[in-house]
Amino acid sequence: MQFSLFDCRAGVTRPGPRDTEPRVSLFASSKLSAGAGPLCIVRALAVVGLLVAAPMGVVAQTVGDAPINLAYATQSTPIYGDVALKQQIGVMTPGSPISISKDQGSDGQPFSMDGWFQQGNRNVLFLGEGKRIVMASLSGSPAAFQELGETKDEYDTVWVHARIRGFIPPKALTRDQATVWQRAAKLYQSRCSACHAVHKPTEFTANQWPGILKIMAKNAALQPDEVVLITEYLQTHAKP
Structure with missing residues (x-):
């Protein structure tokens, strides 16, 4: 059973579109409902304490303790x-x-x-x-x-x-994902502009880029690890 942070009414809500089991919830709007049980209230208070202790927009996670x-x-x-x-x-x-x-x-x-x-x-x-x-x-x-x-x-x-x-x-x-993409973008610009104008990442979808880059990689003499790096960069920044 999964626990949700919102919508704690009678204690159990319907599964979401990707859930495979009911979710036990913690909140209903801005307050707990009258039907929420003691366990639900305890969980709600625990989450409130976690939110206060964490930086704005960030909730700490744990693996074990x-x-x-x-x-x-x-x-x-x-x-x-x-x-x-x-x-x-x-x-x-x-x-x-x-x-x-x-x-x-x-x-x-x-x-x-x-x-x-x-x-x-x-x-x-x-x-x-x-x-x-x-x-x-x-x-x-x-x-x-x-x-x-x-x-x-x-x-x-x-x-x-x-x-x-x-x-x-x-x-x-x-810890800084941007440094990975900066390195990939620089490599892409320098190695893939010799034959033609560089395509913007948003010109193609994530699923289109691997096939396109496979052709470009041979002409640019890219090494296997370089192909992987550029592919990940282009797919991550691709057209939705």
């Missing part, structure tokens, strides 16, 4: 299933957002990553349902896997919302 923060891969980075970074299970793409805890292992940084798998294929984790912006390619089982729900896109393809956990080298991370 440890607070987590957003970080981003600076380049194509190996993902491991163990803290010693011995068992590689996949590769994370540049700019991919992950949640990390302050508790770092002896070698690897624990992380969690939320994304979408196409139903029946757990080898590629995408940033959003229906948009094939790759966050991670998996060749092995993550340290933990959790299904969060599912939905269908306009073509009736089923997408599974999931969370994976694993370990990553700490030096491969940055």
